[in-house]
Amino acid sequence: MEKTLKRxxxxxxxMSLPEVLLWKRLRGREAGKPVFRRQHPIGPYVLDFFCASxxxxxxxxxxxxGFGQRPQGDRRRDIFLIDQGICTVRVAAREVLRxxxxxxxxxxxxxxxxxxxTTSRSPSPARLAGEVL
Structure with a gap:
């Protein structure tokens, strides 16, 4: 756990440029706005952004x-998070930049x-990209 917290x-x-751009817009604790954490550790993973509520x-x-072992690793991570009751939404960095x-x-x-x-399943990146566009 300590290793994950240090990471x-x-x-x-x-943070990458897309993460910084997104964080500038997600952060803040205004009334009625969902609260996000950045680089949130959970189990062996660090989530880019997490909304606990x-x-x-x-x-x-x-x-x-999309290359090498990353797709399998992403699937393992998504399954771990689903077991924790957490839905994962994947957003393409190019969409954030755009x-x-x-x-x-x-x-x-x-x-x-x-x-x-209502957040027990992860939408596919293609579906999300279609909705964001």
Missing amino acids: ARRLRKE ARLCIEVDGGSH DPEAVAGYLLNLAGSASPS
């Missing part, structure tokens, strides 16, 4: 997520309208 702290300092994990996926406001708006709306009983 989370390091990752907060080394919605049990929602947001992962910003760059191009490397229109960070639209992506953040979609995610804030999703987290604001979600309840643990």
Whole structure:
């Protein structure tokens, strides 16, 4: 657990540009706005963004997520999170770069309208990208 916490702290300092752009729009604790944490450790994993009230994990996926062992690793991670009652939504980094406001708006709306009983499955990246566009 300590190893994961140290990694989370390091990752907060080394966020990618898409993560930074999204974090600027997700952060804050205004009334009625879902609260997100960045680089949140859970079990052996560090989640890019996490909304505890919605049990929602947001992962910003760059191009490397489609190659090598990454798809299998992402599936293992998603299964682990589902077992914890957490839904994972994957967002393409290129979509965040293209229109960070639209992506953040979609995610804030999703987290604001979600309840643990409605977030038991992860939408496919293609479906999410279609909804964000």
